[in-house]
Amino acid sequence: MSQDTATRYPLVLVPGWFGFVRLLLYPYWYGIIPALRRGGAVVFAVQVSPLNANEVRGEQLLQQIEAIVRETGVAKVNLIGHSQGALTARYAAAKRPDLVASVTSVAGPNQGSELADYLLERYPHGSVRGRVLGAVLQGLAGLMGVLETGHRRRGWPVDVRASHHALTTHGVALFNHGYPQGLPPTWGGHGPESVEGVRYYSWSGTLQPGKTDRGGNRFDVSNRSCQWFARTFVREVGQCDGMVGRYSSHLGTVIGDDYPLDHLDIVNQSLGLVGKGADPVRLFVEHALRLKAAGV
Ligand code: CA
Numbered sequence: 001m002s003q004d005t006a007t008r009y010p011l012v013l014v015p016g017w018f019g020f021v022r023l024l025l026y027p028y029w030y031g032i033i034p035a036l037r038r039g040g041a042v043v044f045a046v047q048v049s050p051l052n053a054n055e056v057r058g059e060q061l062l063q064q065i066e067a068i069v070r071e072t073g074v075a076k077v078n079l080i081g082h083s084q085g086a087l088t089a090r091y092a093a094a095k096r097p098d099l100v101a102s103v104t105s106v107a108g109p110n111q112g113s114e115l116a117d118y119l120l121e122r123y124p125h126g127s128v129r130g131r132v133l134g135a136v137l138q139g140l141a142g143l144m145g146v147l148e149t150g151h152r153r154r155g156w157p158v159d160v161r162a163s164h165h166a167l168t169t170h171g172v173a174l175f176n177h178g179y180p181q182g183l184p185p186t187w188g189g190h191g192p193e194s195v196e197g198v199r200y201y202s203w204s205g206t207l208q209p210g211k212t213d214r215g216g217n218r219f220d221v222s223n224r225s226c227q228w229f230a231r232t233f234v235r236e237v238g239q240c241d242g243m244v245g246r247y248s249s250h251l252g253t254v255i256g257d258d259y260p261l262d263h264l265d266i267v268n269q270s271l272g273l274v275g276k277g278a279d280p281v282r283l284f285v286e287h288a289l290r291l292k293a294a295g296v
Helices: 032-038 054-072 084-095 114-122 128-147 160-165 169-178 215-219 221-232 280-293
Strands: 011-014 043-045 077-082 100-106 198-205 253-259
Touching: 011 032, 011 054, 011 084, 032 043, 032 280, 054 077, 054 084, 077 084, 077 280, 084 100, 084 169, 100 280, 114 160, 114 169, 114 221, 128 160, 160 169, 198 280, 253 280
Parallel strands: 011 043, 011 077, 077 100, 100 198, 198 253
Antiparallel strands: none
8 A cells, every 4th residue: 555645635633622732742643643744644733622612613623724725725625533523623514615625533422422421410510510520621721721832822712511512412413403414324324425525534443351451551541541431331332432432433434433442542642552453543544545545
């Protein structure tokens, strides 16, 4: 297979809930951007509000897409969103399909996250527990804003409650009603390959005992967290990556939905610690080759 990842349109990487570009020296897309650029791809890692509604984040993304198009002279971009970044990308593509060649969802909660449902039930917004959790998240988002060095804009608006509703099954169902592009017509199926000239793709992983808990993950606190979060799943019990269910992640052409990768392994976190034999970076490089072959 050729390693030429120089896609026709730039790759724009959109981070998820609590996303960032770089905290001090530490990148969100750990090792992914250099691998894509080595093959010739033009890559932009963008930032949006770390905690906010899909529509708010989507508008912020649109502004950055318009700036990229204006400054580089390209006609459109390929969007790759991790987790909530997938919903952010879907919003932008629904609003401006003329500026988006493709949307790729990487472990995106396209039908909601059962972890978000659990937290809403156990930590309701009006309760003491809910207010404490909200204050902690607000503080963390503020701290991350101080540490962010990867993006010139500071002070993104934070709305903890809106960000929570943006990820529940109910909240995403409302979002999907307004922005259904790329969704599968049936639970667990594939979505359309292309809508309004925008190509749609997705991939995701699942926790697999003996695989995702071995190798580097043995030393990785984020894998432990995903294992704990996975216990909150009911509908997709045993079929989730710790934060998003296997079938909830489906969008457009489903490239794969059971890679042995937890929700953070899939963007090569933390520090490239993933289960033995797993290679999340390769999935991004292969996808750039796929986009290039598709002419976008
Ligand atoms: Ca990991």
